[in-house]
Amino acid sequence: MAIPSFNTLTVSPIPALSDEINQIRLDTAKIVGEYIIPNEDKLSDPDQRPQLVEELREYVKDADLWAPHLPKEYGGMGIGFLGHAYMNEILAWSPHSNYIFGVQAPTSGNQSVLIKYGTEEQKKKFLEPTIRGEQTSCFSMTEPDNPGSDPRSLQTTAVKDGDEWVINGRKWFTSNGDAAAWALVMCRTEEGDGSGGVNEKMTQIIVPTDTPGFTIERAVPVWGHSGGSHCEITYKDVGVPLENQVGSRGSGHQAAQDRLGAGRVYHCMNCVGQMWRAFDLMVKRATERQVHGGLLQDKQFVQGFIAESYMDIQASRLMTINCAEVIDSGNDPRTEISAIKVFVPNALHRVVDRAIQVHGAMGVSGDTPLAGMYQGARTLRIADGPDEVHQILIAKNVLKHYHEGYTWDFGVL
Secondary structure (H helix, E strand, O other), X not given: XXXXXXXXXXXXXXXXXXXXXXXXXXXXXHHHHXXXXXXXXXXXXXXXXXXXXXXXXXHHXXXXXXXXXXXXXXXXXXXXXXXXXXXXXXXXXXXXXXXXXXXXXXXXXXXXXXXXXXXXXXXXXXXXXXHOOOOOEEEEOOOOOOOOOXXXXXXXXXXXXXXXXXXXXXXXXXXXXXXXXXXXXXEEOOOOOOOOOHHHHEEEEEEEOOOXXXXXXXXXXXXXXXXXXXXXXXXXXXXXXXXXXXXXXXXXXXXXXXXXXHHHHHHHHHHHHHHHXXXXXXXXXXXXXXXXXXXXXXXXXXHHHHHHHHHHHHHHHHHHHHHHHXXXXXXXXXXXXXXXXXXXXXXXXXXXXXXXXXXXXXXXXXXXXXXXXXXXXXXXOOOOOOHHHHHHHHHHHHHHHHHOOOOOOOOOO
């Protein structure tokens, strides 16, 4: 069976956006559509990937599209939060794009934390090598014995011992742990002083992965696939200098919320981009596939799939852009963040599911990107907070507003 071509990414300027952001979207779409998508088979081949990635990164840098999340003084694009969000929906057409454009999680999130909270020495020693591509990093927060939906329950401890923090605990789903030069570790540090709430007892500490006591126990199998990078790690009497503490003591929870809040918008714009590609694949398939005496496009079930997916994508996109605008305005975005975090991955799940159904057996094969999208959509309903936690937060915020004597104004940012 011939593998179909999926290079159908076309992007037009959005009237409400600035000329700069529109040009960034157009230039990003050109590289993703003309250079990355046609080479996805090679980029999935470990023998061909390294050289091709370097070649494609040169296209990106020549187009001034490198590292959209970083300020210009750190070698990035400096396009701001909304610009990056709009760019993400284009990058998401291919799972290889983010790495090629220099904005690969979790290192990108760690970079943002160090830019905001890190000392000049930390930036020079840990941040700058990742920007140059000499190192990667990992974010070590989730624990197997404590609910990830409640980060305040984390039990990994860091205790002062002379001029060191000594860390003990167990983490898992530390993505990129096997390749990272250093980990940003969420630790409980403030038990003894009796001040502050649980949130103020968390501190993030940089741990080089070659530090004695840092042990990768295994790569956690995900969806039945072993050999990935989601590592389970034990920290046994891991000693690092006190100056490896990021930000003030007790600021770890806020630093995590800073990265997760913006990250959820980026995740959701990624979802929109994946839905866009899945929709494109589905409609193209419907216009070409003959079944039971006619094209799939003429079957009412398939027409229903097209309409429902169109509505899911539009609703997801507008909700996410509205949330990004609330964040950019400086107003409290927590309700909007939780709303998109629940709605958009579920919409992605539905859109990809319909596309798989229209493709039949091909949809669950490796000949399309749909199977990977489907697994990613289901995973995202747990990652960065499960649906149920976000739904509870939405309800609490709305009820609080009403108890204060207000109604909810959906038109106000």
